[in-house]
Amino acid sequence: MIKIAIIIGSTRPGRNSESVARWFYEIARKRNDAEFEVVDIADFNLPLLDEPTPPSMGQYTKEHTKSWSAKIASFDGYVFVTPEYNHATTGALKNAIDYLYNEWNNKAAGFVSFGSTGGTRAVENLRLIMGELQVADVRSQVALSLFTDFENFSVFKPADHHEQSVNTMLDQVIAWSGALKPLRQNDVGA
Numbered sequence: 001m002i003k004i005a006i007i008i009g010s011t012r013p014g015r016n017s018e019s020v021a022r023w024f025y026e027i028a029r030k031r032n033d034a035e036f037e038v039v040d041i042a043d044f045n046l047p048l049l050d051e052p053t054p055p056s057m058g059q060y061t062k063e064h065t066k067s068w069s070a071k072i073a074s075f076d077g078y079v080f081v082t083p084e085y086n087h088a089t090t091g092a093l094k095n096a097i098d099y100l101y102n103e104w105n106n107k108a109a110g111f112v113s114f115g116s117t118g119g120t121r122a123v124e125n126l127r128l129i130m131g132e133l134q135v136a137d138v139r140s141q142v143a144l145s146l147f148t149d150f151e152n153f154s155v156f157k158p159a160d161h162h163e164q165s166v167n168t169m170l171d172q173v174i175a176w177s178g179a180l181k182p183l184r185q186n187d188v189g190a
């Protein structure tokens, strides 16, 4: 069975990303073509990258890196839940992504974003990063508005139509996660 991580992309107290990720998970878990797990980067207590060698060499020295590596390596694909911070993704998510390399390679990813304009600039920022990590990022995304999908910018009340977008995006992420499996088995280009 394909395994997909739903990654919570912000860490501040009172963050909205956690309720968005939990909502996404509740829709995803109704499917029977993949298994889903919410992965909270806050649980890994990653400091600003503190490994002496670049992650592509896979020579990890810190326990937090080894735990994060084992968790991310265990999935076939990812859904990144990201707010928009200054027209990009969060520093915390970028830092967590930067910790690893091979663990991401030849997998698929989709995005759930939120912000004043649906967090779309954060996703464009992530798409650039995905290219370098050899992650196939799918076209469909879930873009949530701070004005219409949240009350007072803090209580998540998504419009019903987003459920369809969740499933369209997951159709693509699951298909590509499966299609890339032979490359992962042969360790091509990693």
Ligand SMILES: Cc1cc2nc3c(=O)[nH]c(=O)nc-3n(C[C@H](O)[C@H](O)[C@H](O)COP(=O)(O)O)c2cc1C
Pocket: 010, 011, 012, 014, 015, 016, 017, 018, 083, 084, 085, 086, 087, 088, 114, 115, 116, 117, 118, 119, 146, 153
């Ligand atoms: C440092 C910072 C920068 C932000 N920059 C943007 C921005 O550029 N565009 C936007 O639409 N919202 C921006 N916002 C608003 C966030 O999208 C909104 O606060 C969101 O709830 C943050 O996600 P979080 O609650 O999971 O931390 C910013 C918020 C923070 C904290």
